[in-house]
Amino acid sequence: MSTGTERLTRAGAGWNAAVGAAVNPSTARGGTLRLVSSADVDSLDPARTYYVWVWLLQRMLNRTLMAYPTDAGPAGLVPVPDLAEGPGQVGDGGRTWTYRLRPGLRYDDGSPITSDDVRNAVQRVFAQDVLPGGPTYLIPLLDDPAHPYPGPYRTDEPLESVRTPDDRTIVFRLRRPFSDFDHLMAQPAAAPVPRRADLGAEYGENPRSSGPYRIAAHRPGRFLHLERNPYWDRAGDPVRPALPDRVELTIGVDVDELDRRLIAGEFDINLEGRGLQHAAQSRVTADGVLRSRTDNPRTSFLHFVSIQPHVPPFDDVHARRAVHYAADKILLQQARGGPVTGGDLTTALFPPRLPAHQALDPYPTGPDLRGDLDAARAELAAAGLPDGFEAVIGTQRGKFRLVADAVAESVARVGIRLTVKELDVASYFSLGAGHPDTIRKHGLGLVVTDWGADFPTEYGFLAPLVDGRQIRRNGGNWNISELDDPRVNDLVDRSLHTTDPTERARHWREIERLVMDHAVILPLVHDKTLHFRNPWVTNVYVHPAFGLYDVQAMGVAPDRAENTENTESTESTDRETTP
Known part of the structure; x- marks a missing residue:
């Protein structure tokens, strides 16, 4: 060499x-x-993307009020000011958050970035009938249930809970305290969108760029090419080094x-x-x-099998628990790639780095982790299905398919006969496993999936999977089992109303126990890729x-x-x- x-x-x-x-x-x-x-990228519209790798791509195209710094250590977990001059200024017991934009910010067409553009971006999140797919944390925080805001395409009136007293100041008035709000302002949906360029559902075809790159060419399913944004100011961006002159993605x-x-x-x-x-x-x-x-x-991604209580016979909790007991954890880990590259076996949901992590194993699968078949058969008997049953497991090609095959092999030992249904890779999380209609159309009682936190807190990790108010009927749904337990929802709210980290962790541990009691999530591994x-x-x-x-x-x-x-x-x- x-x-x-x-x-x-x-x-x-x-x-x-x-x-x-x-x-x-x-x-x-x-x-x-x-x-x-x-x-393929799920969307180039920052309000509609939910794939974590597209969020990383969005860091090249768009800036947000806050952003995760270019840091490989623990500091990378804490948002820093990006478009904003400083972190959100908090008032009224955590209900008011105020940000001030840096001066001289411009889009790739040379036009100025204003606080109204950020407000428009936030308002677009409310237009779920037009722009489904992205995270919706902002809706319950900023909406008035008595007079729901319909989004900017159904009314010319602004969202009352977001004020822009001048071109560089934006004030958010939350309905309840939310200590993680800086994290929400680091998500792509907070990237500014100017009204003059906002074409609703078509905006992702020609979005304005506030980051160091802009779209040079894009053919969906084939390629995406980025070139430098001539109006990006290196001196005014504390996050992005923007080293290459060009970025080419082959899809x-x-x-x-x-x-x-x-x-x-x-x-x-x-x-x-x-x-x-x-x-x-x-x-x-x-x-x-x-x-x-x-x-x-260790990526903190959770690989799991979602079990659908709205697809018979999994409407009986005993049928769901039978799958838990019959799971051969070693075989499933091998399907992911083994202990080195497949991930660390887990019987709980939270990754070890989160404070609420606990040693939880409600459905032990024997000392060798190969499955407790007697316990599984007892659950089948309790469900009135002593001879087992037939069901369909949804997956995609690659490692997901290997996991589905391993699940089928595991549960076949107690008479559960699974048919594997492969769904399209490109739309798997948006229109496949992430769409309730697809689940019902194919009768998917089981779904192989994975999940990484939207932001590195307990709420960011677990709420999208289990909060019934976050079920999305139009696609991009991560609460695949459609769990809507009032006890879980209430504890989620309690966790957001406390500033005591010990109490917050206690609430999340109780949420995890309730979810596992429902047996709608079969955890496999905490990812190692x-x-x-x-x-x-x-x-x-x-x-x-x-x-x-x-x-x-x-x-x-x-x-x-x-x-x-x-x-x-x-x-x-x-x-x-x-x-």
Whole structure:
């Protein structure tokens, strides 16, 4: 290898080197960052996106009042001012939050960014009939139940709970205290949208950019190209280094083909962050050089099976509990990739880094974790189904399909006969598993899915999965089981009304126990994904708030071409010597 390659390899070599630190730190600008994904972006409209990897992409296109900093350590979990000059100024016992915009902010067309644009962005969240798909935390916080706000496309009247006394000041008046509000102002839905460009459902086809890049070309399902935003001011952005001149995302590559081409150096980073599939995992972990280019972080994503109480026979809690007891946890972990790359087995919901995490195992599956079949049969008998039953499990291709097959193999031992139904990858979370109509159309009693917190608190992690008021009938639904327990909803509210962290954690532990008693979520693993980084990519790190590589921080080394040649040569040698 060349001297440049050796330098990069030394700086970037090492299993998990990009966990807690940045690999190949550099301030070099220029070049093209080449990204790849198997799925398409869910939306380029910041109000409609909910895929975590698209949120990371949005960090390149859009700025928000607050943002998670470019930091690989614990500081990355705490939002910092972005468009705003400082954090929200809190008043009235946590009910009023005031932000002031930095001066001189502009969109990619040169027009100024104002507080009214931020208010318009927030108002758009209320137009769920026009703009479904994104998070809706702001609606219960800002709406008046007696006079619900219909969104900006049904009325010219502004949302009364958001005021803009001047072009740089915005004031939010919440219905109840919400200590995590700065986190909400770091979500894409808070990115400013000027009224003059707001075309409703069509806005995502030509959105204005407030970040360092803007859309140069986009063909859905094929590619997305970004170029520099000429009006972005580096001095006024404390978060984004914006190193590449251009960013090119290739979309729709089959997962195994994606891995092969990524390792061959055709792409720099897998933006989607699903991690290497089993075939590539085996090869990479057996090769010392390739292994040194991988990271295996605990991402805090929860992989689980949602069990639908509105799809018979799972309307009987005993049928649901039978699945819990019959689960072969070891087999399911192996389906995810084993203990190294598949994740840490869990019988609880909260990841260990959250204060409410507790040792909870209401449905023990035996000392070997292979399943308590006697307990499962007893639950079937209690459901009046001693001989088992037939049902359908929804999934998508790749690792999700392997998990579905493992679930089917597990429960078949007690007479539960599952048919596996594969849904489209690109729309899996929006119109597939995330749409109640799809669940009913296909009779999906079980659904393989995963979840990463919208923001790193207990509320951000669990509320979208279990709060009945967050069920979405039009798609993008994460409360897949449609759990609507008043006790759970009440405890969620109590957790938001207290500033005592001990009491807040106690409320969330009780919520978790209630949810597990319903048996609508079968937790599998807390995710550990095997990410691959090519050695010429700079500033690579796993962002602690997202659990994936923070692509907006990345650059490319000037000697990439030489690195690519060496990688391709290694690939050729490997192909020739691998039996």
